[in-house]
Amino acid sequence: xxxxxxxxxxxxxxxxxxxxxxxxxxxxxxxxxxxxxxxxxxxxxxxxxxxxxxxxxxxxxxxxxxxxxxxxxxxxxxxxxxxxxxxxxxxxxxxxxxxxxxxxxxxxxxxxxxxxxxxxxxxxxxxxxxxxxxxxxxxxxxxxxxxxxxxxxxxxxxxxxxxxxxxxxxxxxxxxxx
Numbered sequence: 001x002x003x004x005x006x007x008x009x010x011x012x013x014x015x016x017x018x019x020x021x022x023x024x025x026x027x028x029x030x031x032x033x034x035x036x037x038x039x040x041x042x043x044x045x046x047x048x049x050x051x052x053x054x055x056x057x058x059x060x061x062x063x064x065x066x067x068x069x070x071x072x073x074x075x076x077x078x079x080x081x082x083x084x085x086x087x088x089x090x091x092x093x094x095x096x097x098x099x100x101x102x103x104x105x106x107x108x109x110x111x112x113x114x115x116x117x118x119x120x121x122x123x124x125x126x127x128x129x130x131x132x133x134x135x136x137x138x139x140x141x142x143x144x145x146x147x148x149x150x151x152x153x154x155x156x157x158x159x160x161x162x163x164x165x166x167x168x169x170x171x172x173x174x175x176x177x178x
């Protein structure tokens with residue numbers, strides 16, 4: 001089904017403002033292979049299925065990562081730990097003074113089964129073979145078949161209202177009006 005532009009129910013500005021109020025995990029998606037080594041900060045990542053294990057990430061089609069991931073056929077997803085906000089900034093193209101954007105030297109990396117780099121110390125990591133890629137609007141939706149995954153137990157980094165944070169448990173749902 002295709003929706004014509006005159007059938008849009010919300011403005012781009014309202015949509016962006018509303019999405020800015022959605023808390024998301026912060027991930028760095030990376031690839032390595034014949035098309036080169038690339039990584040980028042991505043907030044749009046989620047589980048697709050546990051049987052078989054699969055996930056998806058959304059990457060702007062203008063990013064070199066999008067084409068390279070398709071050509072390389074592999075991606076790794078690193079869920080950043082609370083202490084890795086600087087890594088998020090580097091791979092979002094806005095590094096702190098003294099380092100360059102998209103610079104792999106900002107952190108330590110490991111290589112898993114597919115050959116894609118994964119951040120050492122990440123809260124979680126997923127090593128994937130690319131199962132499918134679909135273009136939707138300005139983004140490539142990359143579907144990864146997970147061949148390996150691990151969780152470190154570190155507190156994850158989250159992004160909300162243009163700032164980094166960490167999740168904290170509610171003491172009681174009853175206390176908070178739920």
